Amino acid sequence: MDNSERGGSLKNIHAHYDLSNDLFTTFLDKETLMYSSAIYDAVKAPSGRSGLVFRGTLEEAQWRKLDTLLDRAQVQPGQRLLDIGFGWGGLSLHAAKKYGCEVTGITLSVEQKALAEERVKKAGLEHLITFEVVDYRKFARRKENRGKFDRVLSCEMIEAVGHEHLGEFFWAVEQVLAYDGILVMEAITTPETRYETYRRSTDFINTIIFPGSCCPSLHALVDASYKQSSLTLEHIDNIGLHYAQTLAEWRRRFNASESFVRKLGFDDVFMRVWNYYLTYCEAGFHSQTENCLILVFSRQGCNGLVPLCETRSVTQLPALTDDEINAWISEA
Template sequence: MVLGPEDVMLRTLPRSLRTAGDAAEVARRMHDRLARHGLELPVRLWDGSTLGPDQMPYRLVLPHPWSVRQLLPASDLTAGDVYVSGYLDIEGSLIDALHHLHGVRSATDGGIPPRTRVAMTRDLWSLPAPPSSNDDGDATAIRHHDDGGNDFYPLILDYGLVYSCAIFDADDAAAPAEDRSALTRAQVRKLDTVCRKLHLQPGERFLDIGCGWGALALHAARHYGVEAVGITRSPAQAELARESVEAAGLAERIEIRVADYREVTETFDGIASLGMGEHGGHQALGAYVEVLVRALRPGGRLLNQGITTGRPIEVRDLSQAKATFVGANVFPGGALIPVEEMVRVLHAAGLETRDVEQLRPHYALTLRHWVANLEAAWDEAVAEVGERTARMWRACMSGSVIDFETGALGVVQILAVMPDARLPLGRDWMRPTRP
């Protein structure tokens, strides 16, 4: 006999909670306690009943009697995992929901008395845990960037497959998040900004660490006449990048390698590291930069683009024990550091900082485009990587929008050069000329 959800629930509930109605009553009591302290949330329970205001751009959905029990112990990491597992859902915009929850939490932080917290915790612990899952996917943590492969990322990214912060002008910033052409132009603008800041010249040697699908190497070779090397640890990325290089007729000027950055033995006039330094952890950052410096020729230039901490200004350890949901899934074992620390590490390695540019608003816009693209192709994404992974990406990117829009995170481009580098004065020469 196949048991339905209600049968499983009745067998799972303790004697004091024999019906879904009892679980709903606990959920309502908890909601009322929160509302009395300024935390009134729009909620839909598994029985179709609603709690809280109706005029909100989103509603939290608890699809099972045991859903709310899964929020214990309450944390950012736990809430994200509950959403990924399907025990919590969102009607409407996830970004709007997270913005509202961030604002309410900031306004009520510390406003819930300890006695109320204890009562809610006791109620939540009295609810049943969910039945064991038979889905093998539930037993495997989703913790890696490259799980999606070449068929998943094109659903999210721009037409050029650039997986880092774009740079928007006023027109593209005003475009709807669903406008992939605007995102593509913004990514081309970023690629050109990198090449301009590095002051790449025809015939120079250029290295792109973590080249992804080869967009920056292609742009640098096509428009700046360099000989480019792109390295990635993903064979799937390298395969598609090489196909793009062949199609562009640039195979004699671009080499795509599957390699670790520590395996590079040549020297280069310009090196770009976009979004790579965050993954190795704070302790490994100095060694990472030293490898890059050894790969620079006299007069060489390094452009590092990386996510930094905003407020508070601190080093954030993203090891599993201290991770947030985004940190655990996007930067497992990594660290985010303040821009001041990155500049210090670059100086300690013998480089001179010539330019620092904060791109925080641009990454928020980039992420809004990625979220819109994912939601527009949701069924395809689920078919490609499964619902858990698709939900993980939606949650991570939506949560990151909040972090960048509220200043919790930044993303900074730092141009650091060998002391004998000869560059023009001012900043006009750094401005992109494309698209």
């Protein structure tokens, strides 16, 4: 499905994110309202079992993910940040509170912007955070935004861009990013082995749940960044198994709130469809037919960022040692 025009993208965003803010609050954590993978405290499963054991609450895991994104971006106090596809403002709020950053967020969702602005006002951060409903390409064309932002962050927004327009995303980031800036993005990705078939096909997710969506392959993202910008990939974290755990918790909370969901006007068909959606995605991340990556990009030649952007095992997170990861891989 073509996402090249703002009108088409706007329609697709409305089809999912503007269903009802109250609906999403039934299953997202109440503190961050992040509609994206959390990062749990993960340890190797006990002897005789394969995989990982995830510890802690969804709330704790979402705070850990927000800290990870800001750490990967090497955010410094007082910097200017652009949050592309800010959702309900969780990442923007955390950056402003923790670092005193001046944050601009852009979205195509009117409903999300309304609730996010309420949260900013409640936090007393109107002087640091500004949200706007605008297409990222239009935003990037404004002269006053050229090289304005020290950091650009985008958390699971790239899936709405479409394969044919990945280059436009990186072009837009290039326009607004300072010379020594960093882009950090969290992206749901499709394995290379089936990507060409997938992107030319329709499935349950890109027709029913997220109309027009396309989860790019890692190669597609890197290729687009090289062809349309001077940004180069420096670092990857793989958090796909954490997404499976996140989805399982979302599904549990969603079903525990069934009576409230029905009071919002959603019927039996909707309940069954959303249970299928959450289960379908959970299975995809468990089986690694889908993945979730945190990607760090910097401009070519910015050698000062090397200490941040060392190459690591993609499954390495602070709670795991290399020995634990290697043991898990050998047992999988």
